[in-house]
Amino acid sequence: MDLELVRLPNGVRIALDPMPGLATAALGVWQRVGARWEPAALNGVAHLFEHMAFKGAGSRDARQFAEAVENAGCVMNAATGYERTAYYARCVAEQTPFALEIIADILFEPHWAADDLEKEKGVVAQERGEAFDAPDDRVFELHQSALYKDQPLGRPILGTDEALRNISVQTLIDFRSAHMTPDRVVISVAGAFDRDTIIEAATRRFGHLSAKDAPVSEVARPLAGHASETRKLEQTHLVFSWPAPSSGSDGIYAARLLSEIFGGGMSSRLFQEVRETRGLVYAIDSALDVLEDDGRLSVYAGCSAQHAREVSQIVGDQLALMAAKGPTEAELTRAKAVTRSSMLMGLEAPSARAEARVSQIFLRDKLSDFAELRARMDAVTCEEIQALAAKALEGPACGAAIGPKAGHGALEAFGAK
Numbered sequence: 001m002d003l004e005l006v007r008l009p010n011g012v013r014i015a016l017d018p019m020p021g022l023a024t025a026a027l028g029v030w031q032r033v034g035a036r037w038e039p040a041a042l043n044g045v046a047h048l049f050e051h052m053a054f055k056g057a058g059s060r061d062a063r064q065f066a067e068a069v070e071n072a073g074c075v076m077n078a079a080t081g082y083e084r085t086a087y088y089a090r091c092v093a094e095q096t097p098f099a100l101e102i103i104a105d106i107l108f109e110p111h112w113a114a115d116d117l118e119k120e121k122g123v124v125a126q127e128r129g130e131a132f133d134a135p136d137d138r139v140f141e142l143h144q145s146a147l148y149k150d151q152p153l154g155r156p157i158l159g160t161d162e163a164l165r166n167i168s169v170q171t172l173i174d175f176r177s178a179h180m181t182p183d184r185v186v187i188s189v190a191g192a193f194d195r196d197t198i199i200e201a202a203t204r205r206f207g208h209l210s211a212k213d214a215p216v217s218e219v220a221r222p223l224a225g226h227a228s229e230t231r232k233l234e235q236t237h238l239v240f241s242w243p244a245p246s247s248g249s250d251g252i253y254a255a256r257l258l259s260e261i262f263g264g265g266m267s268s269r270l271f272q273e274v275r276e277t278r279g280l281v282y283a284i285d286s287a288l289d290v291l292e293d294d295g296r297l298s299v300y301a302g303c304s305a306q307h308a309r310e311v312s313q314i315v316g317d318q319l320a321l322m323a324a325k326g327p328t329e330a331e332l333t334r335a336k337a338v339t340r341s342s343m344l345m346g347l348e349a350p351s352a353r354a355e356a357r358v359s360q361i362f363l364r365d366k367l368s369d370f371a372e373l374r375a376r377m378d379a380v381t382c383e384e385i386q387a388l389a390a391k392a393l394e395g396p397a398c399g400a401a402i403g404p405k406a407g408h409g410a411l412e413a414f415g416a417k
Contacts, residue, residue: 005367011182012206015357017190025191026350027099028088030358032184036082036152036217044159047080055116058105072098093192097201104205112169121164128158135237135402143239143400146227182209188358191350220294224396226411236308236407239400242392244295248363253376254384259288260335261327269318280307305407312410323393326386
């Protein structure tokens with residue numbers, strides 16, 4: 001059995017990725033829907049919809065649902081982002097049809113009782129409070145709100161108490177009706193499974209979906225700016241970001257290598273300069289955050305308030321140096337080795353592999369051999385990375401800080417760059 005992309009007659013796509021030698025599989029259903037499709041008055045509806053998945057479905061109430069999942073030895077979860085919502089499970093090979101059946105029950109036969117909905121709003125409030133109490137999480141939410149100010153992408157995935165009060169069971173029904181279209185659903189399975197059984201179950205449970213016009217999301221409009229929050233903390237938590245290629249761009253390969261060289265690991269420029277040479281931080285790293293129509297190279301750092309401005313200046317100086325001179329051949333070779341290893345490790349993890357296939361389908365409507373992706377990465381040059389760094393410096397740049405007021409000067413220093 002080979003890697004295969006199956007298209008049902010109605011347009012639902014299924015990624016089948018067999019992994020010989022395994023006895024288990026990762027299976028999930030991904031929807032192209034998330035917080036960026038929410039109106040302001042219903043901010044948080046996509047995440048609340050996902051939370052209600054485990055309140056019972058099909059012929060099972062919430063307890064029976066949980067017991068059925070664990071009786072089969074499955075581990076099941078769900079997640080909501082700005083652009084996708086996922087319902088996924090890990091299970092032994094013979095339980096993959098059951099896992100798909102129970103996810104279909106979640107989507108098409110949920111138990112949405114008004115009192116359960118109100119209870120779950122309280123659970124989400126606790127989740128939101130937990131995130132607020134974690135400054136290294138909260139600072140990213142602040143950054144997002146400044147970067148995409150007055151846009152759906154700038155609103156929190158978890159929503160707000162005010163917006164959640166507007167959500168009723170009928171709201172969930174309408175939300176599902178608007179976004180449950182065949183072109184926005186991908187089923188993905190990686191590991192050990194029976195091909196024909198999966199296709200039969202997918203056809204029976206998802207083949208009834210019909211095409212229709214779905215809501216269109218606002219185009220991402222990244223803005224220059226900053227946000228801060230004063231708190232009595234031991235550290236100032238900082239996030240800085242600059243433009244990068246979007247998720248479907250061919251420039252994504254060079255961007256991933258740029259991030260790795262800039263602040264990806266212990267040998268990266270930021271780790272060596274800010275932590276090892278100067279001892280200003282415990283944690284500093286860079287990441288590539290991508291959307292369908294936008295991307296950001298971001299840096300997170302946690303440091304004492306008295307060092308925050310200096311950390312900001314060094315980060316800006318290091319990116320400017322990358323733009324002026326590019327990486328060395330040795331840095332590029334090392335970054336490719338790290339990225340290649342990470343890719344190979346992902347190939348050995350069914351969950352990561354299944355999710356990677358979903359991204360390929362949503363972005364390019366095809367499945368790519370990992371050897372092809374490796375070749376694209378290996379072909380990246382120092383000049384391409386230098387050009388991306390220079391492009392990043394053109395902005396818009398955005399920053400956020402949480403912690404003692406004295407550390408907020410880092411945002412002024414960042415803005416000066």
